[in-house]
Amino acid sequence: MDKFKLKGIVSRMRFSLMMISLMTVSLMMISLMTATAHATTIINGSGSSFQAQLQQVWAYFYNNENRVKVNYQSVGSSSGIKQTLSTIVDFGGTDAPLNLKELSKSNLYQLPLVAGGIIPVTNIEGIHTAIRLNGKILAGIYMGTLKTWDNKEIQKLNPKIKLPHKDIITIHRSDGSGTTFNFTAYLSSVSPKWKSSYGTHKSLDWINGIGGNGNPGVASSVQSTKNSIGYVELSYVEKGVKNHQFLDVIMENQAHEFVKATSESIADTISNYQWQKSVNGWFLDSENLKINPSKKSWPICAVSFIILKRNNPYITDIGKYIINALNEKGASYPAKVGLTPLSPQLSKEITAFIKKNFTLSNK
Numbered sequence: 001m002d003k004f005k006l007k008g009i010v011s012r013m014r015f016s017l018m019m020i021s022l023m024t025v026s027l028m029m030i031s032l033m034t035a036t037a038h039a040t041t042i043i044n045g046s047g048s049s050f051q052a053q054l055q056q057v058w059a060y061f062y063n064n065e066n067r068v069k070v071n072y073q074s075v076g077s078s079s080g081i082k083q084t085l086s087t088i089v090d091f092g093g094t095d096a097p098l099n100l101k102e103l104s105k106s107n108l109y110q111l112p113l114v115a116g117g118i119i120p121v122t123n124i125e126g127i128h129t130a131i132r133l134n135g136k137i138l139a140g141i142y143m144g145t146l147k148t149w150d151n152k153e154i155q156k157l158n159p160k161i162k163l164p165h166k167d168i169i170t171i172h173r174s175d176g177s178g179t180t181f182n183f184t185a186y187l188s189s190v191s192p193k194w195k196s197s198y199g200t201h202k203s204l205d206w207i208n209g210i211g212g213n214g215n216p217g218v219a220s221s222v223q224s225t226k227n228s229i230g231y232v233e234l235s236y237v238e239k240g241v242k243n244h245q246f247l248d249v250i251m252e253n254q255a256h257e258f259v260k261a262t263s264e265s266i267a268d269t270i271s272n273y274q275w276q277k278s279v280n281g282w283f284l285d286s287e288n289l290k291i292n293p294s295k296k297s298w299p300i301c302a303v304s305f306i307i308l309k310r311n312n313p314y315i316t317d318i319g320k321y322i323i324n325a326l327n328e329k330g331a332s333y334p335a336k337v338g339l340t341p342l343s344p345q346l347s348k349e350i351t352a353f354i355k356k357n358f359t360l361s362n363k
Contacts, residue, residue: 042069046074047084050093051339059072066320077092095177098307100280100283103283103307108280108309113342115339119232123225125164131154133249133250133252139191142187149164169227170210170228176202182300184200188200210228219239223240233338248261253298254299263339326347
């Protein structure tokens with residue numbers, strides 16, 4: 001091959017390589033531009049297992065409609081608060097509302113998101129009918145002073161059910177829990193002995209029983225443990241009863257009526273709560289909950305909150321997410337997971353608060 005032909009071949013090869021390089025760079029630039037155009041803001045939250053299922057539903061629909069991806073991990077209210085304070089996550093979920101002093105000290109906003117009931121559930125050997133209990137008996141069971149299911153106080157409330165002479169096994173939350181906070185707040189309100197001995201806390205040094213992690217852990221433990229009693233939120237009750245895993249308890253309320261937990265009986269109770277508000281948002285002191293005398297009210301309820309730092313860099317995006325959760329469409333989802341939406345009026349007030357305050361320029 002003569003040198004002129006060889007030089008031509010080399011020139012063509014160089015040109016081809018140059019074109020391939022240019023095309024590669026162009027494709028890379030197009031890919032980068034496309035990725036930038038579809039860039040997603042990622043917001044991370046953690047905390048309350050009470051609101052976890054609802055957060056997954058809200059996040060799914062919000063993620064599909066916006067360039068914001070919301071992740072939420074169910075780790076319990078105590079961990080959610082700690083991770084928010086240490087900025088491991090952007091927001092926390094808690095069923096144990098912080099008080100005004102705590103909110104101010106940590107420069108936090110706190111907003112109610114959703115409400116729900118806390119329901120005792122049982123798995124008693126040979127019993128296929130829901131039993132009746134009252135607050136005094138429930139406190140006695142968890143204090144260990146009422147030890148067997150056929151105790152005369154329990155049997156008196158259930159004359160048509162022959163309860164077995166079996167030891168009662170209590171199931172409680174093993175993690176720091178807003179559900180436990182509200183459950184023990186109720187026991188403190190109906191039993192002076194419980195209040196003086198144990199009080200209201202997110203976690204306790206339980207004297208007996210079995211611990212379960214989160215609402216799922218308690219539900220699973222009750223299902224697998226004969227002659228047990230536990231406390232979970234409504235969505236887990238509906239699943240457990242439907243699948244014949246355990247039974248919900250019919251509770252005596254403050255009007256001395258025996259009622260079942262339903263979204264209506266829970267909403268009736270929540271409507272009578274006495275809200276307190278400050279520049280940090282909303283809070284509820286468990287000692288200041290209004291006693292609801294309604295004959296149809298469910299006695300053990302909770303409100304689940306979101307907390308976040310007031311100087312959070314994603315505060316505007318988080319605000320939009322909350323507004324979306326509280327609008328008419330978002331408010332239709334709580335009932336699907338056994339929870340109760342906030343009243344339209346309260347949702348409007350929270351929305352107005354967010355629009356006024358959730359901007360970085362205000363911090």
